[in-house]
Amino acid sequence: MAKQICSEDVSISVSSVRFNTTKLTLKSIDGTLLSSLDRSSKHFDKKQNAYSFDRDPELFRYILNAYRIREVHIPRNVCPMLFKRELQFWKIPSKMIAPCCWKYLYESESNMDDLRVIINEDKDYKMQMKANNQISPEQNGQFPKMAHKEKPLISKERNATKIWMFLEEPASSTAAKVWYYFYIFVVMVSVILYIIWLAPSLRVSRYLSPLIERSIDALTVNKTVYHTLITMYNERIVMAGGTDPHPAMFAVDVFCLIFFISETLVSMCVCPDKKKYFSDGYNLLKIFVCIGMSITFGLEFNKDVLRENVKVAHFMVACRAFNVLRLLLIFRLRKIYNSLHIMLLALRHSLKELLLLLFTFIVLVIIYGCLIFSAEIESDMFPNTQMSMWWAVITMTTIGYGDYYPVSSLGYVVGVVCAINGIIVLSLPIAAIAGTFGNLFARNSDFQKHKQTIKDQENDTFFEQVDVSNI
Incomplete structure (x- = not known):
């Protein structure tokens, strides 16, 4: 009796294309949709006396063939991801895929994974898709509390969003792009100042902090004392503790410091997602650079403390060394130059x-x-x-x-x-x-x-x- 059931002919209608096989063939792969078919199934059509499915008949030929040879072969004229969906619908396990098709399938999956990474990083594309689907920021969850606020607060949130887009998204407007290049220009000026900060030709007599008893001015002290100081320490330490930067250079450095602090505070206040902001490594870098620059700025007015307290002097040297990280702010260019962004993504995913x-x-x-x-x-x-x-x-x-x-x-x-x-x-x-x-x-x-x-x-x-x- 069981043998008779297994050899029973089965008709399967896939989008009006009829396929004939036997129960024995369908039972060759256990646990699949076709192996569990019987006349009480919702797919059975009594009028046609066949199991009816609204699927692609061209792809079903390969699905049915898998039951005959107990291997799944993926046609090269079909998208591998589409065929994988077919396998999932028919509940055919991936272990049935033939080794000759592994490369074709898994290369496509790897390409899709890479594309997901790129798309998730592309805010402009996300905004474009939201606009096409008419999804507002409130519906998308960007401002989850906006729905419960009154209209004046909604206007306030919209203004914050405009400022955020101006500061962070150069593609949002021409003004935002100009701001973006100006920010990069300030970063480059700041880095150049850091490089030439201790150049002897750009150091002048001390003017930032008053000369008190036992204070040293490296440019006004006699040559014997100067050479003694260089012998005891070195020229860079003597220049750092016994001179001040040129007033013009110091003024530009103060401007860069105020610029970075202001930009960081404003972007921090108008950011729509504070948690995401503080989890971003670039934003944390901006905050630490501002702190380091502020500390060294304050210690420029207290050079005698550095001479009297070695630990404070070492702390200032560490802060100045840390300030070189301001050069990494140049990676803001990743939002304009896509190749730089891809390089950073490759490092992150490696x-x-x-x-x-x-x-x-x-x-x-x-x-x-x-x-x-x-x-x-x-x-x-x-x-x-x-x-x-x-x-x-x-x-x-x-x-x-x-x-x-x-x-x-x-x-x-x-x-x-x-x-x-x-x-x-x-x-x-x-x-x-x-x-x-x-x-x-x-x-x-x-x-x-x-x-x-x-x-x-x-x-x-x-x-x-x-x-x-x-x-």
Whole structure:
């Protein structure tokens, strides 16, 4: 009886295209939609005496063929993601996909993952889609409390949004783009000031803080005392503590400080999503740079405190060193120059490869550091394992300062193997990161073309460019 049921003919109508098979064939893959069909199923059509489905009949040929050969083969003339949806509808497990089709399917999935990353980062595209779907910011949840506020507050929120768009989105208006370039200009001026801050030709006698007893002015003190100070410390420290910057240079630095603080405070106040604002690394960088610049600005008026308190002096040096991070504010250009944005995305999504590189590098540094220390145990070249690990870092990165080096035959062998391994270890993860960048860059090119096509259609220029005579 069971054998008779299994050999029973089954008719399946897919969008009015009829397919005939047997129960035995459909039972070859357990747990699927077709294997569980019976006459009590909602898909059974008594009039046609067949199971009816509103699906693509061309794709169903390959689905049915999977039951016959117990393997799923994806046709090359069909989008892999579309075929995957068909597999999900028919409840056919992914393990049935033939190995010859893995590359075709999973490459497409990887491309889709890259595109999702790019689209999620593109605020202009999101806004365009919201506008096309007539979704307001309130409905989208950008301002969740607006629906419960009165009309004056709604107007206030809209003004805040306009200011936010002006500050953060250069594509929103011409004025926003001008502001954007002006911000980059101020960043570059600030970085140039940082570079030339201690140049002797741009330092003048102290004027920012009053000269009290035991105060030192490096430009008015006699040459004997000046050379003594340089011998005790160095010229940079003497210039930093015994002179002040040129008034014009100091004025420009104060302007940059006020500019950065004002821009940061305004953007912080008008930001629609405070949680997202403070979780953004770039915004945190702006805040820390403003704090560092403010501290060094205040200490410029109290140079005698630096001489009397070494800890305060070291703290100021640390703050000035931290202020070099203002150069990273130039990455604001990522919103205009898409390639820079893709490079940052590639680094972010290659975090696993970077951690692997770091972990492997540390392990090899320890190994070769200990090996060279043991190989050169009879020489005085490596006083301890810390210095031997320093040598391993310099050798693996192929820098080779020459401050420490092997002198024995066994040490030479360790040095050669260390250098070769360093090249291999550093190159492998970098190739993976370059591959990620290449994939993201290619997908971003496709996305930008798609955006331009949508824009042309909205401006009614797309169909003008198409030569309909060839269609």
